Amino acid sequence: MQLDRGALIKAIKFLKPAILKADEEESEISEKIKERTFIHVKIDGTKCQMTAYDGYCGKRVVLEKPQQLEIEPKWEENEDGEFLINRETAEAFEILCTKHKAKFEKVSRRDHSLRLIEIGPFSLDSHKDTLNYLQPVGIHFPNIDPLFFASKKPVQNITFNSMRVLDAMKEFNNHVDVSFSGENGPVYVCTEDLTYQAFFMPVVTKK
Secondary structure: OOEEEEHHHHHHHHHHHOOOOOOOOOOOOHHHHHHHHHHEEEEEEOOEEEEOOOOOEEEEEEEOOHHOOOOOOOOOOOEEEEEEHHHHHHHHHHHHHHHHHHHHHOHHHHOHHHHHEEEEOEEEEEOEEEEEEEOOOOOOOOOOOHHOOOOOEEEOOOEHHHHHHHHHHOOOOOOEEEEHHHEOOOEEEOOOOEEEEEOOOOOOOOO
């Protein structure tokens, strides 16, 4: 799927605080931990939804395919589907895209195709550079969709871990909407257009 390079750079920066850092060399790392070291990508028509979750904080970005900049795709089959991108690959692609953005910023005003990247389940492409990667075996990203739709409930007392709050709020700009789901439910944060979304879990205190 084609995406705008600048939008993808912002998306990865926004998601990174919620991608778990774990030592991939540790043989005893559990699947539950390892699944949190990935970005989950879901492509549905012209929308690309990217989600990260470290067990305490979740972040989501919804990007639109830039139809006005569309160039001839490399393949014609239906692009809809889901796949995972590990943290290392995402960070390497962010660096590559940032380098290309600076290099092509002026000329891309005349050649809009230079503003595009290609994202897929086995490769990430920016201009003429490609990062190939494999899908993990036996790793399934958790279903955290309900946590992105927090119901609004009154709160009398709630305890936050300040670091989780900072991770959730990083890369948000200007005003955001916040919903509290009671004392123990997720705190949901989003932009008005739902392009950027996040949630974090409060600290459950023993009574």
